[in-house]
Amino acid sequence: MSVDTVTAAPPRAARVATWIYFGLNGFAVGMWVVHIPNVEHATGISHSTLGLLLLVLGGAAFIGMQVAGPLADRLGQRRLVPAAGVLIGVSLFAPGFATNWWTLALALLAVGFGNGSIDVAMNSQAVVVERAYPRPIMAAFHAMWSIGGAFAALIGAAALKADVPTAVSLSVSGVVVIVVSLLAGRFLIEAPAEPSPAADEPERVAPPRKLVWKLGALAFALMLAEGVANDWAALQFRDVLGTSTSTAAYAYGAFAVAMTVGRFCTDRVAAVVGPAAIVRYGALLAAIGLTTVIVVPWVPVALVGWALFGLGLSGGVPQLFTAAGNLDPRASGALMAKVVGLGYVGLLAGPALIGALAHWMPLNLAFILPVALCAITVASASVMKR
Structure with a gap:
């Protein structure tokens, strides 16, 4: 074919x-x-x-x-x-x-x-x-x-x-x-074949390995934060705020709905402001949302905090995956495997790390870890501009 x-x-x-x-x-x-x-x-x-x-x-x-x-x-x-x-x-x-x-x-x-x-x-x-x-x-x-x-x-x-x-x-x-x-x-479609470089054109070089690992590290940070919400949002409502189990389910629901809606809206916003801004300001919004969850003990405000957390995280990971896949079309799959794989490790590690920290401190304070990772992402998002 x-x-x-x-x-x-x-x-x-x-x-x-x-x-x-x-x-x-x-x-x-x-x-x-x-x-x-x-x-x-x-x-x-x-x-x-x-x-x-x-x-x-x-x-x-x-x-x-x-x-x-x-x-x-x-x-x-x-x-x-x-x-x-x-x-x-x-x-x-x-x-x-x-x-x-x-x-x-x-x-x-x-x-x-x-x-x-x-x-x-x-x-x-x-x-x-x-x-x-x-x-x-x-x-x-x-x-x-x-x-x-x-x-x-x-x-x-x-x-x-x-x-x-x-x-x-x-x-x-x-x-x-x-x-x-x-x-x-x-x-489905295939990527078009890469044209052979002309005799006077320099040969395309592979993307710097350090850049690939930086994208992977950002994926790790954002997906770790996502994993925390998946496994601990409802427990935070039940154990910290003292709600019923049925009310606690709304915490994860607010996060999940906001993330889904955010992903449907992200593409049009990214077309205007660019992927680096989506990663930076999305991570900032996520940090603000989870900080609200940590410091405010009122259920309605905490629901808003989980929703902001989901909305902030919704667009960052897709931008990172796109960036990895476009670093070098000749090795798009292999590069994405590294970034997606590191993100997946974060998704698995997040709940376990929060569980370990919760043995030594209140659950709310354990959430400082994903807040810190979101802050690091804000500071590091400029790597997307490369």
């Missing part, structure tokens, strides 16, 4: 297809998450064992990212993205049939590797699609991931209420992911 044939696919169709893959990934992860309690009960494992197995999933995802990045550059996103979608769809079958800790560990190895693979592959495709547009569109792709997760929460809750067996729910979800992945793949 020639490059001309591949790139003949309309950018709008490729954009919709990429939206679908982000939504599918969010849906697949969400269906696994809502069934975690059932899987834990079926396998007879303890909470501590489950925590260790979730680290296995995270490690497998990181490996999947590092494998998928170079493969995207070698095989092309049009081949790799559907393959990764099929892989995570197939892997969804496994947790529902696990009967003990080691079968669940094998299942989570597959789920993690598939999730990491599609994460890098679809972000690489998003960078290619964005290049065909006259304005930024990356943040909206990430918003679709959140929409997919919301659908999974609704569908999963309905299935659990109807007592549908976990194996059936996850298997049907896996089939849906596989079928849609195969159907959407035909609309």
